[in-house]
Amino acid sequence: MKNGELLEQSNKQLAHFEKLVNKDHVLTDEQKKSLKTQKLKVGVDLGTSSIVLTVLDKNSHIIYGDFEYDHAVQDGIVVNYMDSVNILRRLKKKAEENIGVELTTAAGAIPPKTGEKSSKVVANVIEEAGFTCTNVVDEPTAAATFLKIKNGTVVDIGGGTTGITIFKNKKIQTVIDEPTGGFHMTLVLGGRYKIKNEEAEKLKRNKDREEEVYTVIRPVVEKMATIVEKLGSQVEDPVIVVGGATNFTEFTTTFSKVLGRKVYKPLYPQFVTPLGIALCDHAK
Template identity: 35%
Template sequence: MKMDYLAQTNQNLIIIDEIVNDETPITAPNNVHIGIDLGTADIQTVVIDDQGVPIAAFLDWADVVRDGVVVDYAGACRIVRSQLQKVQNKLGIEPKEAITSYPPGTDPRISINVVESAGVVVSHVIDEPCSVAALLHIDNGAVVDVGGGTTGTAVIENGKLVLSLDEPSGGRHVSLTIAGGLGVDMAEAELCKRRSHEDPVIAAMARPVIEKMSDIVATHIVDHQPEAIYLTGGGTLIKGFADIFRQTFPKIEIVELSRALYLTPLAIASYGLTLQGEE
């Protein structure tokens, strides 16, 4: 059953990759679920239908959040408002409600305030790794969410969340290392990081930061025995990321997904289906 959820999620992530930032109008289904993810490196909005299939997705690279805190409130609000307008234009419906998320240990009201500034009601808010755990129906495992600024870990045992922690180490710290090593600015370092699969030098520079992230997760789960660790977040796309985690956790299955950059916003939107099923 676990593989069924993984396979379906991988398929939906591929769909998002195909439709992201496509504004071509379509006929909207009767019910939609909107998830908004305020990340350190990007802001994403994903819309799914009642079957969980993505029908719209928008992504803007943005430097408006640092370590789970909005540092450019006006900029974050502007991007969310713009993405919701694109949703309205594409689907022909006015968004009324949305679900959003927050890094573990931060104040969820920060995300809520940004999203509601765009004129929609936040129906629910969930911490980022827990949204992924719900999407994948994890009974015993850990979700590691590596965003731009933080590494979050959620541990699930017997289907229940028992631990959710966050530490300030993420993709931005990799970029800082690259910027220092190459003598370039952060914008260029970000582009280099995204090319890590093409450049072994970049991958080698990122390795110590990834090892630190794996050490953080090891500390998080020291009193637990997850069957598997599920990797999510754009930070996990750096070349060699999963291999380093496999070296750190040789007895734990390390699970990668096809387009991890979109996994959290998909999970946030899909949380609406979980809530619907509970009604």
């Protein structure tokens, strides 16, 4: 498949999910009846700025999505256990009410190389919220699963970390994780405008001021790209960036300039990893 066509199928799914997520999407009685006989797939993405719940049917078709903003995770690590559990319980209950089916299992994810302890905490949050946790994968691998990557470099930029996974013939060749992400953009904005982090976060998401904001946070993006660039010949094409922190028009332009190669970004890149996590439910 040509690189220009690589994301076409994924973009259709992402556009569909964007129409469903956080819209209190209620299924018809016929749809609910059909789902009662299926083994659904559920993904839980415990992010630095939000917790996302995704639900797929047995054929991996998207049927539901929801999220809540939070600050229960920092640099990829759960720092407020009960907040995470309570948010996830609410998301689970709301999903079950809307789709009419009990959600019994779920998969989770962690930044690369954050260790067994981090994986265990994520699994415990999922279990405490009422699921059986079937799997905990690293975030770039989840993203690659959704994007159906055989060869390439996935750069998953979250709130607190930048995770990079390089794939060749569907096998992981290199995995690294660096402590820089969307929150560091927020810190730079806060310092530049002398405002609190909460205000800086809102400013970062203000599309009307994107050009102004991006001028300030561009050095952070360049630093992220430099992390990839230092991997040299290990980097496999295509390079694909995902994660909410990539939601700037000029993001891939900056990355491409540093790397000296084409960089791709899916539509709604913040939803790539959550959907990939759901695909990993039941899989080991």
